[in-house]
Amino acid sequence: MDSALQKFLQLDFFRKEGFVRKKCKKCGSFFWSLQEKELCGDAPCVDYTFIKHPFGKKKYDLSSMREAFLSFFENHGHIRLERYPVIARWRSDVYLTIASIADFQPHVTSGEVPPPANPLVISQPSIRLNDLEEVGRSGRHLTMFEMMGHHAFNNHEKVYWCEETAQYCHEFLASIGIKEEEVSYKEAEWSGGGNAGPCLEVLAGGLEIATLVFMNLMRSEKGKYLVKGERYAEMQMKVVDTGYGLERLVWLTQGSETVYDAIFPEIISFLKKEAGEPKEKEIMHALYAVADHTRCLAFMLGDGIIPSNAEAGYLARLIIRRALRLLSFASLDIPLSTLVSKHIASLSKDFPELKEGEERVKEILERETEKFFSTLSKGKRLVTRYMKDRKSIPVEKLIEFYDTYGIPPEIVKEVVDINIPENFDSMVAERHSIAKEIKEEKKFSQKTKLLFYEEPYAKEFDAKVIWKGKIDGKEAVILDKTLFYPEGGGQDSDTGFLFSNTKKWKVTKAEKKGEAVLHILDKPISVGTIHGKIDWKKRYAMMCHHTATHIINASAREILGSHIWQAGSQLDENEARLDVSHYKRISLDELKEIEKKANEIVREGREVKKYWMKREEAEKKYGFHLYQGGAPKGRMLRIVEIPNIEVEACGGTHVDNTAELGFIKIIGTERVQDGVERIKFCAGERAIEYVQQQEKLLKDASDILAVEPSMLPKTVKRFFDEWKKLRKQVEKLQQDIARGGLKKEVYGEISIITQDDMIPSAIKEVTSKEKTIVISAIKKDKAGMITIACSNDVPIDCSSIANAVGKLLGGSGGGKKHVAQAGGPNIKKLEEAKKKAINMAKQQLEKNL
Known part of the structure; x- marks a missing residue:
């Protein structure tokens, strides 16, 4: 450990209480203890001494130990927080909540967002799957555990730091009856989630029961501190990050053979x-x-x-x-x-x-x-x-x-x-525990003012060109302000035109790069000021579809259950799709209910509110439900709220009132992957167009069958049943023919069947017999086809015959030795090609028999 970090662990508290700093003779680590001992007190340097000899004044269970911890720190000026979910909805780098400090990374620990309370205390259910094979076998490993933590975030003013942290720990352990001479504090270093710092591992009876981390470093390639092989630099905020193992403390006070016997x-x-x-x-x-x-x-x-x-x-x-x-x-x-x-x-x-x-x-x-x-x-x-x-x-x-x-x-x-x-x-x-890193794209120093948030219904604007050049071989400009929405959040980008006097440039796409918006153009631009005009029909259709996406999400959650979570979305001017987490296929009845609920919200004419809010205030008011589309960066969040229906952090464009959508039509579902269902839908004019198109298809089908649309299902079923019946009759007829009465000729000991229009099952039936060849022609659409097949004991190559006659038909042929096909558009030569196939078969028989 770096000597500068080690100094943080040389506490006056230890000296005042009579603790002595020693070096473990087995692992070489430094530790603090009231006892004259040579070993640090951590396994495997020492054995467990608490099994069958529990520590503490009484046996605690999970509930009573959790309450003892939370109450102790509440009584010492900490605000108690409710637990966070075990799925880390507020983070994009990990999937599961792995520690109590993970609740506050990266936004709070970086100083970007103030903590929800300071100081605070929490008991956080956490999941780690890195030692799965040890679970059950070691007696102490768990996949899910509660990390009880008291945290202080020292930014512009000190809350408390190393001395107070050690004292709090000492006093809490004493409050549950752990004798001070039974506890030792081992010096170490910690890293996780992009942060690091010196720490004290708290040990009793050979068991690590807590870790007191003094987080003062952040990962940096040029940092002067090396912690566990990575470089770190000092950060302004100093965070007290403690983790007390709830299950381990219960085990310590129960003295059972394993932690499992103690906790469940x-x-x-x-x-x-x-x-x-x-x-x-x-x-x-x-x-x-x-x-x-x-x-x-x-x-x-x-x-x-x-x-x-x-x-x-x-x-x-x-x-x-x-x-x-x-x-x-x-x-x-x-x-x-x-x-x-x-x-x-x-x-x-x-x-x-x-x-x-x-x-x-x-x-x-x-x-x-x-x-x-x-x-x-x-x-x-x-x-x-x-x-x-x-x-x-x-x-x-x-x-x-x-x-x-x-x-x-x-x-x-x-x-x-x-x-x-x-x-x-x-x-x-x-x-599968860490999310894939998203590659940083090129950013620009320029900044574009986003007019579409201030004036969502504006169609035209004036702006200055502040950068121009090529991006990936395409002409592009950055404007000082824009109405063009850049692709993002599942929403397609706006398109339109830029004008200057008589000149005109087509904007084919808009992209966000840092705080700048790139406008991809169809040709170079040389002017300094422009007049922009977006494709309003496309934009308004996307506004309708984005608002409809929020409504469908809320409706699906009400109908299918609270587990529904947005797993992705994509929308353009024609339709939208929403991917939601769900454990089974969405039934037709459920889909109808979702659509019915969505249109109820549309008819109610609810206001769609759009406003900016500080992250910490938004999370406190709405919880992590905000992050349906993923966790955005930054302290300020743009909130899109349909009161009492749905609220999300969203950067897309939306209508002002749900009534503007007219109605929403769900057009289908599909399973994207196991556990994710896709709902496809359209809204507004596109929904009307879709319904009209479906009505036209229905009318066209009804006209073909000369029935009323209401009779169409019944009529189609009747025709389908008749078709199946006729097909069976044809197959039976072909099989009957296969048993005898077929058009054929005998060549030596070989039967050459020349019956036309034979279906595959009949051909297979015939060639299952010995010494048989089938050469059958059929006219199909605008092409002629010939099938050549033989039983296994006939020494001909059907593939070579098919290849030759296929050319005669103006096409091609091929297949396997015992079955092949030839075909081509020259139907007039079908009979000639068939005769050639018969002759070739006879020639091969003469040669090989």
Whole structure:
């Protein structure tokens, strides 16, 4: 550790309390202790001493320990905050909430946004999947844990720093009966989420129970501090980032064999009983892991994560399938939903919101279980095909089998003997835990004033050219102000024209680059001032579609459930599409209800408010629901609100009143990927045009069949039924012909069938017999076709014959040795081509027999 950082840990508090600084003889770390001891007190330097010999004045459970912590810091001037979701909606760099400080990164820790309270205290459910293979086996690892933290953000004025933090920790531990001589403080360094700083690891009985981080660094390539291989520079804000392990503190005061026995004893007892009180260590490890995973799922699914093949949904599915594999390993036939419901029952006192979504969670787990076992049956066949010409499977392919097809390594091992990496699940989780970085694009120093926010209904404007040049080979300009909306937030860019006297330039696209708007032109520009005019018809159509997107999102949430979350959107002047997270296909009845609700909102003529708001104020008022379209950057957020219906942080263009939309028409749905449904719709004039087009199609179809539109479904069904009946009759007729009565000639011992218009099933039936050739012609549309086929015992090459006669038909031919086709537009030569095929077949027979 850098000596400058180490100084932060040389606290007067330690000296006043009689702590002595020593160096651990095993790991070499420095630590502070009241006892004369040579080891730091951290595992593996020392063994656990609290098992069967609990620390503290009483045995705490999760609820009582959480309340003891929160109350202690409330009584010491901290504001208690409610937990954040375990899915990090406010961040674009990670999917899951991994610590209490993650709630405030990056906007608060960077100083861009003030904290929601200062100082504050919170108990934050957190999820980390980097040590999955240790869960259940180590006795202490968890996928989901509560990180209790008290935080102070020292920016322009000091709240408190290192001395007070250590004292608070000391006093809190004393308040729950942990003797001061049983505690040691180990010096270390910490990094995470782009920040770093020196820290104290708080140890008792060989167990790390808290970490006191003094966050004073931010990642910087030119920083002078090197922390865990990365460069950091000092930041203005100094953050007290503490993390107390709720589950570990409970374990410490209970002294049970494992943390699992301490934190969910009822679940462990139930699983043991169902498994017949197993003695095998591996079975117990599996039961412990299942208990952990199902609690993790209660929060993941309860907070709205929908299992899928991407992002947070992928991680939820990973945990579900790992839990199912472990249950199978322990020979337990218990639905996951049963275990998750048991967790929800015990958690609902402190987390009542989990109870609200229990039925949805149950249905999701039932569907996921069904998918998993369906995958297993297909998986073996896929692996068997892969291994046909191979002797081994590399680890990368093993991960691909799981990543792409959902095939767990245990199933692969049933097909081929392989060594499964112990950390296989962690390797998979690591690949999907961090969001992909978005490449920084070229930015410009110029700034364009965005007129479309101030004057959303304006069509023309005057501006000055402040930059001109080429971008990716295209002519472009930056104006000092513009009405052209740049592509973004799923909305297509405006198009239009720039004018100067008699000159005219077409604006084909607008793009945002930093604070500048690039206008892509059809030719170079030389003037300094211009008059701009946007394509208003296109813009207004997009305004309608963007407002409709918000309305459809709100309507889908009301009809389908609170888990509905925008997973993406795209809109232009013709139609819009909204992707939402949902665990099953949207039914036709549900779609009708969504459309009905959306149009109810349109008819009510609700105001669409657009205004700017500070991030911290917006989050406090509306919560993270704001971030339907993703978390925007910056302190100031543009809010689009339809009162009592929907509110989102959105930079798009919108109408002023929902009545302007006229009506919204949903035109279809599709499954974009597992766990994501796409709703396609149009609004305003485009909705009218769509309905008119559908009416025309209906009328045209009715005219063709000479029936009223109301009779069309019944008539189409009648024709379809008749067509199926006739087709069956034709097939039967062809098969009857195949048994005898066919037009044919005998050539030696070979029967050459020359019946025309034979369907494939009849040809297959005929050539299944010995010593048979079929040469059948058919006129299809504006082309002639000839099929040449033979039984396996006939020594001719049908492909070569097809190739030759295809040329005669003005086309081509080919296929396999025993069946081929030729075709071409020269129908007049069809009979000649057929005769040539017959002659070629005879010539090949003479040569080969």
